[in-house]
Amino acid sequence: MSLRLYNTLTGQKEDFTPLNPGKVGMYVCGVTVYDYCHVGHARAAIVFDTVYRYLQHLGYDVNYVRNFTDIDDKIIKRANEENIGWQDVTKKYIEAFYEDMGQLNIAAPNVEPKATDHIEGMLAMVSSLIDQGKAYESGGDVYFSIKNFPEYGKLSGRNIDDMMAGARVEPGERKRDPLDFALWKKSKPGEPSWDSPWGPGRPGWHIECSAMGRHFLGERFDIHGGGKDLVFPHHENEIAQSQGCSGTPPVKYWLHNGFVNINEEKMSKSLGNFFTIRDILKRYHPEVLRLFLLSHHYRGPIDFADQYLNDAEKTLDRFYEFFAAAQDKRGDLKFDECLDPNEGIRSQPFIQKIEEAMNDDFNTAVALAHLNEELRHLNKAMTALQKKNGDWAGFDTAAATLKYACQLLGFLYHEPKNYLARVLETKKETLGLDVEQIEALIAQRKAAREARDWARADECRDALTDMGIVLEDTAEGTVWKVK
């Protein structure tokens, strides 16, 4: 079975057949850099990171473009509020974006263009649209003329007449039809501007992505992604502009991820119910957030709450604890080296199960179910091998395969001991644990146990239990963790 994916344009799952065999051109709408990213942005980044990783796993040569919108009303507003230059705003938040993406282990796209570096391409498209009679200049603005693009609405499933009925023109706009949208905006005094045949101004948001996509990926490419909220009007308008210019639908497959909700309402700036990525990462490991987001299908909504992150954390802990234990048993063995490069990871039966799940429109939830099952099998195998001191070769390969599969989904990139230490460190801080007291109690318990004073030993543990601390007696001594 080969990859099938849900195409917003057709409303169906379709077989994925790239325009050029073996190659994939993919454009994903990035962020407007006027503030820190929230968990909703993280979801989009992680969803398309997963798509990117998986396409590469399948052997495609992927050209992945993700842009920055670095000129926009909100950026200008922000700059005015903070009384700094608009480039200071974009520079600051682009840096913050890279920090967040780095933390989340989002693979870098091939190109990350900024809109302001592609003004010329935008001007060329706008001019072309005017020449073809599909756009018009009006008082220094340029608008796309909806009625000259009969297919308008095909992505979002709307028809022009219905939309016309409900549309209104904002005061100050110079449109012929209410649905016409700005390709170029005349700039007000003091605002950033670029010269154009229609006077100084700046590009409309939609033309940015059209121009950058076309520049890097051509007039027609395979995949265009973004959040569901971009379907209309942003992506609808991209189609109108690009197809208006070239005569060709610009994108073969449109992919859209669902929202992150808080108490079943969309997380958004305007509702004020958002958490920034950096807020969350103060309390949870980045891979916890990723695992949580991947435990749901990418197109559906996700409700966000600490409880769910806690669940994901427990799952992730199990994986790392397994690999920490396996590493102990296997000494200096590097699991990565247990896979025969000549044989190819894709021939592994377990990987084929993962592929079966992922081929079905990136069903990461099912893939995770397989990972959990495999983890259980390997825990069992590890215990059995230890008892019998059997042949570990099969185990090593299976563990290496499991690790590969986890990393395919973007987690298990850390040394198990480092991960576990980092999680513990975070909890010490967030819970304000008194480590000295904990360790003193553990020492007392150790002394009591050596004296075979079980009653006293249990008192120590009970005291720790009340503090939320769980003890584990291992061959190397007693370790503790937070429940």
Next chain:
RNA sequence: GGCGCCGUCGCCAAGUGGCUAAGGCCGAGGUCUGCAAAACCUCUAUCGGCGGUUCGAAUCCGCCCGGCGCCUCCA
């Protein structure tokens, strides 16, 4: 008002015409352990309601109830 989505075990979540309805968390019992923990084993749902189509439906259709999104900037 227009378009669309969702309602599956206490919680999260796959499954969208037919094997015993995945998986995780929580809970119960067990193996192991001085006792625990971890790990492992076992157990826990007939799919919002009603009606229909079908040999057969959580899965298709209709109606109802409940929740949400887009239609303005938004991942």
